[in-house]
Amino acid sequence: MKENVTSEKAPHPRRLPRGEKGFTHEKRRTFKQKGHPMPQGVERKGMLEAIKSAVQGITRGHGGPFGACLVRGRSVVAVDHNRVLQCSDATAHAEINVIRAACRKIRNFDLSGHALYTTTEPCPMCFAAIHWARIDRVIFGTRIADAARRGFNELAISSRMMKSKGCSAVRIKGGWMRRECEELFRAWDRLETKRVY
Ligand SMILES: [Zn+2]
Helix, strand or coil: CHHHHHHCCCCCCCCCCCCCCCCCHHHHHHHHHCCCCCCCCHHHHHHHHHHHHHHHHHHHCCCCCCEEEEEECCEEEEEEECCHHHHCCCCCCHHHHHHHHHHHHHCCCCCCCEEEEEEECCCHHHHHHHHHCCCCEEEEEECHHHHHHCCCCCCCCCHHHHHHHHCCCCEEECCCCHHHHHHHHHHHHHCCCCCCC
């Protein structure tokens, strides 16, 4: 299963899917000049960690095929996957798990300066938690609609709608490493023991 996730040729970090707004070389330089660290390769590393954890969750039957990774600068602060079934906890989404772990670790609810990588777009509950934790950026692969198509009981509210309606300062980038993230759904589809919720 892991081989299926990692065997596909990965896109170049700067080569973003068509139509997605990303950090071009020029934008990355501007971003740095404004004092925000945007180390090269970190964006790829953050999502790869999230994918790796999601694979573990699928293999162990912990929950849906979702992983998340919280990064500050070049450092991975927390990585986890969905544990809804393992913990019998409807709120144990990957994003919530990493936020809780990071807050415990640094003993602070305020995660300003952190970026959260998640294999699928945050649901409204998770986006609200990201906002409350004051996380700077959220970077996701597949969309809520992709999860809803698999039968997950998603609310049809995108993270961009949450940001816009709630006037949140959280910055959003979607479609990052989408192909690799989609492979998680395919691995999930092949599972005979899968359980949607
Ligand atoms: Zn969620």
